[in-house]
Amino acid sequence: MGKKSPFWELLKNIKTRWVIIVLPLVFLSVFFFLVTLNNIFTQTYDIDRFTSAKETIRSPITIENQQDTERKTHETVQAVEDRFVISEEITEEQIAYVEETFDAITKLGEDKLHNRQSSDDENGDNPPIMLTTQERVEQLKQILSSEITDAVSDGTFYQLIESSPSDRSRGEELLNSSVNNVLEKGVRTENIQSSKNEAAQSIKYSTLDNNLKEALTDLSEFAIVENSFFDVEKTMDARKEAASSVEPVVIRAGEIIVREGQTITNEIYEDLTLVGLLNNNRNVYPVIGLALLIMLIVGVIGYEMHSLSTQKRLDKRKAASIVLISVIVISLMKIVSLYTTPVNQLFFVVPVATGSLLVKQLIHERLAIVLAALYAILGSIIFNGDIPNSLNVEAGVYFFFSQIAGIIFLANVKDRLSIVRAGIGMATINIITVLIFVFLSFEKYTWIDLFIQSGFGIAAAFLSAVLTIGLLPFFETGLGILSDIKLLSLSNPNQPLLRKILTEAPGTYHHSIMVANLSETACEAIGANGLLARVGAYYHDIGKTVRPHFFIENQLSIKNPHDVIEPRQSADIIISHPYDGAAMLKKHKLPKEIIEIAEQHHGTTLLKYFYFKEKETNDKVKEIQYRYPGPKPQSKEAAIVCICDSVEAAVRSLKEPTEEKIEEIVSSIVNDRLMDGQLDESPLTIEEVKKIHSAVCQTLKGIFHSRIQYPMKEAK
Template sequence: MDKNKYNPRTWFSFTKRFNKWGMIIAASLLLSVFFFLIMIDNIQTETYEIERFSRAKETIRSPVTIENEQETERKIRETVQAVEDRYNIDQEITDERMAYTKEIFDAITNLGEELKDTQQNKEASDTAPISEQEKVQQLKQILSEEIQKGVSDDSLSQLIQVPKEEREKGEKFFLEILSKTLNNGVRTENTQSAISNMQQEIKYSDLDADMREVLTRLSEFAVVENSFFDVDKTSTARKEAASNVEPVVIRAGEIIVREGQTITNEVYKKLDLVGVLDKERNFFPGIGLAILVLLLGSAIAHEMNWLDRKERLNTAKVTAIVVISIMAVALMKIVSIYTTQINQLFYVMPIAMGALLLKQLTHERSAIIFSTLFAILGSVIFNHQIPGSLNVEAGIYFLLSQLAAVFFLKNVKDRLAVMKAGLGIAVINIMVVLLFIFLSFEKYAWGDMLLQSSFAAASAFLSAVLTIGLLPYFEAALGILSDIKLLQLSSPNHPLLKKLLTEAPGTYHHSVMVANLSEAACEAVGANGLLARVGAYYHDLGKTVQPHFFIENQLAIQNPHDFIEPNESAKIIISHPYDGAEMLKKHRLPQEIIDIAKQHHGTSLLKYFYYKDKEQNKEVEEATYRYPGPKPQTKEAAIVSICDSVEAAVRSLQEPTEHKIEEIVTSIIQDKLVDGQFDECPITLQELNKIQQITCSTLKGIFHSRIQYPMEEAN
């Protein structure tokens, strides 16, 4: 069989990767389905079985804002029909009729002058005077043909007989009303009414009867059609009127029909328009929601994969992410049921709880990512069940509240840190509420402002209280190790640390030193320094089983290893990581601490006892003097392993100079690397170099040379 065909390590890596992606995809799909089911009624309209001319069993409101196109078209049609036709006044005709009228009066005046001169000549020669008929004939000879056809001889004769002063007065009056009439426009259909209007003005003027009579007849000649239909102007006016018509819009929340009201044909059309009669129309919003949850699920899967690459993802943390997400979204849904556009109850929603829990149980970046996702979900959930709309105000409030939670939760030393973060969240929440109030143009009473601000403060308080209350359950049920839990375990009052201090004081001091070195090294390479510190406190707990067999606890006694065989000594020494792991497991300490205790020696060789036995027995097997493992699986375990060996080695130096410290640290790291102790943990050569530098720097600070003060000689 070809050995290259099957590689157990490759198969293990493939299986691990397959299981990881299976877990991530399952969690993402579960959350996506849950989000879809929670939000489905926020994007779908409720439908009704309604018949025309029946009575409504309940009040029905429009679920959407939509234009009533049919009603808009009707309104446009009525508006266009109401637009009057546009006409153009022909100024040439107006000027022409005015000129004809002036011509008549001017001709009569000129004729009068001529007749006066002629009459004087005739009187001198005793000639008979000119008759009225002759005067008319002479007048007609100098008048335009249009006037001759349009004005009767009787009218001209009567106008000639009117005294000059009265005629001039009548001319002025007639030209004024004629100009006004013609400039107003005379159309075919209103020619007679325009003439009648002029005749009425003439009738009630202060002219004498003869003048009124002749002007009345003359108006029939002077007034003619001078206003003609303008197609372009009329079309433009109608288009402008149509464009100014506001669309008829049915607003979301508008009542279409009240309970008990008859469903008229018009009401039925509105109900059909807003989609409450058509179940099939809910299909398309469902597709949109499916796309949204697919995007959110992809973001969740990407974030989980990032956590896995950073060695911060396991089944417990995936479970925590799923449970926290379900809790946060379900709580939003419950609050949304009682929220209206008036009470704004979403301000009291303790949304920051999710960010506070996620930051402590996973990672700060994950808390920010999920804060954004929860804000998006909140904007849909609190849309007052109006399909197609988002409550942007709620989304912004949720996002800023959660980001405040991530920002203010720092330097977690105890559960009071969460309450302090809650104060910061309250300030931000109240500022956001006031922001929305002042940005709006609505007038708010002081009572409303205080009420909404109190909602915001209550949201922060509830978030902090729920976080403090729920965190222990996540830690206990899922075995997740939070910073608060680590800080509790680091207390010297912990029973196991008290046991270590009283039964193995040298080991206790050694563990404290290893903890200091490990935390500094972890922070240099981006590992969890607090976890390494606490793990270092407990890593040698197994030495309390037989403390005097370990050199740091041998004070003023002979070394018991001098009286037993090397293999017996090896068994005692090799057993301490596993004895410690059993004790930690019995006291239900987190698995991460147990793993550090079990892995901190890996499969390294007990060189002293191995070579001591080899001096007596050349056939001794090396495996007898090796720890059974496992090798360090995490960066924290590897760093504790290095610092454990380094601290013991440097402490054994009589004169720990800087050169000796650097030499021994480098040697220990190289030996472990060559021995394959780091093969199963994600630590790099670059990180090992940083660990070497920071460890040397820390040890130099601890073991710096001191001034030797001379002892006073006794007199």
């Protein structure tokens, strides 16, 4: 059979990617959408006016009640009083009329006295001619303004003239004061009579003569006239200002519109209609918004899965893990949200960090961080109190920091207790986050509330740790996913297969330990999984235990059996050990990654010693007969073990390993693997190969450093 065409390979890759990436994303999209749908799309009610509400109904949105706002504005505008302007000219003019009257009467009295004196001088013996009061009134009317004489009666003038100068002076002062006070307040058409009465009352209770009081009252009625007029411009400005100061009547999201058992009045019915709770034609825009948000979230997850797939770190098992972990975390949020009310903030108790801990252990730390942010966004929707246009920012922030804390504190994993220790760190961060909310809030919290919410944070952290410990075996065994904790347990020297190597092939065991040290160092230099490479190196030569004495490291004080058998037979025995080892690992149900390292650590390399030995007697021998069947290393870790396996064996064979010889032999083996195409199917880059070369050389130089030669004691 020839090689498949690139077109068929492309179709195979597309099919594989569809199964591994697209199908999980479609499932997650549907799941996220269904879980969060009721948080943005509330139910409608079939309610009639004047019936009793069967449940408490809250507003799903924030909306202005324009009808109430207009009514409130109209009432406010109507309450604004009309604005009037007081004419200072009229005020001054009327006061001037009063003053003119009194000045004229005073002047008339002075003229009378003057005339009398003149008559005495000219006719000293004759008596003076006296004018009657009526004549004096007529004289006064001739010198006063027509506005005064037309409005004021002769009787008033008569009484003023007849009063004594001192009383008249006091009356003038009283009248001016009363009239001025009234006019300064403003006299309008509707209050002109009350203003005149006010002035009259001031005069009435004075100590003046009654006749003078009557005259002053009559004169005040003349002086007090309309001097305050309606100002259209100022009134309109005042009404506009009042209208602009009216706060809109707003129904807030989450506000209770009607309580259970309360009668549905017309006003309540209108509010229910306004917020759309009685509208059978649902608004589809929130659904579109949610769909777009889910698309963004799933798109980010898809990008991360594609990135892992490109690095050959994603398979069906890990894709299934992403789906299962997402379902577990979001389901926990949804369940807790069903019992959450505006009074109790139960989101503090959600063990949301379970997802991040599991993803970091089972898949990759970067993906754990990304999912932590996405779970926090979904949590802010789920705990929004079924208010469509809102997010619970507190819940989102709390979920994010809780998960990030779990990722950070779960470092240097040595056993399952590391997860418990991470739980302590998460509990601390949860309490700090709770305190942040308390201190930033305007509400006053009691100590009891603070302890309860902090207790929720501690409970969430330890629930996350317990759930992670409990779920890890399911993912490790049920889905066959390899975690750091599983690797650590496999690295225990008391593992049956490792004890088998130690007891049956001690030289191979020592060789495996050395390869493990080199491999871990090389992986750490390029950011690969050093723990996986170390454990894989421990088991990579387990197949040699089938025939341990056919491998030189186990031939202690015995004759090499290859010296007495044919090269082809020797090659078959040597070539079979990776596949014997893979079969043994499968039988003991070790993880797939360990089995692949054992199976791939020789790739399709040529068994040169036996090939050239056969070629000495058989020129027609083919290389393929002396090559390992493969496959070639598929992962970075398998490729590194492949290199370190050959390097360790070659350097160990050196009698005097110097730095130059170590550099030379490592370069030779690395170049040979590259030229032979053994690294073609691994994701290693040339730059990474250079880093591996440098790290391996540095480690070997440290192992085989020169030692002080102690002098031997001479025999006597």
